[in-house]
Amino acid sequence: MTSVGEHHLGLLAEQAYERLGDYESLFFEGRWLTSTEIHERSTRTAGGLRAHGVRPGDRVIVMTMNTPEVFIAYRAIWRAGAVVTPVIFLQSEPELRHILTDSGATAAIISPELATLFRAAAAGLDIATFVIGENYADLEAGEPAGIEPRADDDMAALLYTGGTTGRAKGVMLSHRGLWESGHGLQQAARTSDTTRSLLPLPLSHAYGLIVVISGLHSDRRLVSVLQRWFDPAGWLRLVAEHRLETSPLVPTMLQMLLAQPYGDHDLSSLRSFGSGGATLPPAIRAAAEKAFGVTVLQGYGCTESSAVISAETLTDHRPGSVGKPLPHAEVAIVDLSGTELPTGADGEICVRGPNVMLGYWNDPDLTARTVRDGWLHTGDVGHLDADGFLYVVDRIKDLIIRGGFNVYPRDVEDALLEHPAVQIAACVGRPDTEHGEEVVAVVQLVPGQRVDGAELIEFARNRLAKYKYPREVRVLDAVPLTSVGKINRRAVRDLLAPGDRDDS
Known part of the structure; x- marks a missing residue:
């Protein structure tokens, strides 16, 4: 019989409660929840899931806004031996239908705002559905359940990724992989004495999930204030009201905060920001550190690496870097043939360790192409110093390959972001008969600022090599973003497709 592995995430949650005891740990929309309430509700929810037929290894959809029920559901699902299958709430019906059928989920926990969409997407599927505020109470009425045995290499989470570049694919993550990534991130955070944080990230994304798991490793009583979704004005009010010290963010969130009248709020309690999910432009990092009096610490990873590969710390950081690889992650930089490159040379970032995914759900061929000889090929370009x-x-x-020259979009975006009127910039390649690809971009301006595309092209031309600067810059009301705040490059490419030019 399988025993409870030492890296079992349900066990990790129980150990955290035993270690830290009862205290006010989570604030959400006017109400504090204690660690005891969260623990007891999760043990009952685990019993409820079992009573409604959920068995070890079953996939359980969690499709909610950021609410306390997410914290409870994750703990309960792991406790029941099932697999957390988070779904970002900004899904179309066909996208959601694909996830439901592909995952073979047997149960789902849903926010009431999403119930109509979910039921339409789940039509004809045998999924026990529990809607918060409706029949979800049936789960929490269950008898408290013990921890269902699972091995360290059993699947703990199935995360769907890649929806902006094609049909979403399921990434299988193990108990140990998520445990190790959470532990590594918590150890990096140990260099700070911050204990009061604001959580605006979608907890259904890999970044938000690993922040939750990281907190379970802490030996300090961490207090979290949860936003239902990111609202920059509300973020500022919550920091001032609760004297919060830190917040994990993605770069576009930082950009939106910088566009707010942040000087109207007492933000003196802030000490640091964590930045992940996308590369942080240097200009935005510098502006945030100056505006909020914080140190911005970058981390790096991908869903397939259990969210975290490297992270900066307050005692070990360097401008432009994403920190050093954490102890659980071995990093190599390789060329197209797979040969390891010397220090300082750019190549593909590869990682090996217990955090590497178990594979892609129902896709052994893609798994074999992505994980070779134990090394996860991330698809990212970088180097080690x-x-x-x-x-x-x-x-x-x-x-982007323009006339035989390599152009990295980030270089172009960083140049455009140096302009004081530019809040967000996105660069892509557009097919071009003369050069193969042409460099084009869109920008979103700081509220109240005015500048046209021609001026921005000239601005970039003075900062970039001749082959790099964008030949078209379009000013938009809003640059397209994904549901987790990353630039949606597919949508940008569609906007700037050949035959759809706008030289404004």
């Missing part, structure tokens, strides 16, 4: 700091240059698939 002589002191072991990792630098991420760009995504391989986003590379």
Whole structure:
């Protein structure tokens, strides 16, 4: 019989409660929840899941806004031996239908705002559905359940990724992989004495999930204030009201905060920001550190690496880097043939360790192409310096080849972001008969600022090599973003497709 592995995430949650005891740990929309309430509700929910037929290894969809029920559901699902299958709430019906059928989920926990969409997508499927505020109470009425045995290499989470570049694929992550990544991230955070954080990230994304798991490793009583979704004005009010010290963010969130009248709020309690999910432009990092009086610490990873590969710390950081690889992650930089490159040379970032995914769900061929000889090929370009700091240059698939020269979109975006009127910039390649690809971009301006595309082209031309600067810059009301705040490059490419030019 399988025993409870030492890296079982249900066990990790129980150990955290036993270690830290009862205290006010989570604030959400006017109400505090204690650690005891969260623990007891999760043990009952685990019993409820079992009573409704959920068995070890079953996939359970969690499709909610950021609410306390997410914290409870994750703990309960792991406790029941099932597999957390988070779904971002900004899904179309066909996208959601694909996830439901592909995962073979047997149960789902849903926010009431999403119930109509979910039921339409799940039509004809045998999925026990529990809607918060409706029949979800049936789960929490269950008898408290013990921890269902699972091995360390059993699947703990199935995360769907890649929806902006094609049909979403399921990434299988193990208990140990997520445990190790969470532990590594918590150890990096140990250099700070911050204990009061604001969580605006979608907890259904890999970044948000690993932040939750990281907190379970802490030996300090961490207090979290949860936003239902990111609202920059509300974020500022919550920091001032609760004297919060830190917040994990993605770069576009930082950009939106910088566009707010942040000087109207007392933000003196802030000490640091964590930045992940996408590469942080240097200009935005510098502006955030100056505006909020914080140290911005970057981390790096991908869903397939259990979210975290490297992270900066307050005692070990370097401008432009994403920190050093954490102890659980071995990093190599390789060329197209798979040969390891010397220090300082750009190549594909590969990682090996217990955090590497178990594979892609129902896709052994893609798994074999992505994980070779134990090494996960991330598809990202970067290098290591002589002191072991990792630098991420760009995504391989986003590379623009103009007239035989390589152009990394990030270089162009960083140049455009130096303009005081530009809040967000996105650069892509557009098919071109003369050069193969042409460099084009869109920008979103700081509220109240005005500048046209021609001026921005000239601005970039003075900062970039001749082959790099964008030949078209379009000013938009809003640059397309994904549901987790990353630039949606597919949508940008569609906007700037040949025959759809706008030289404004």
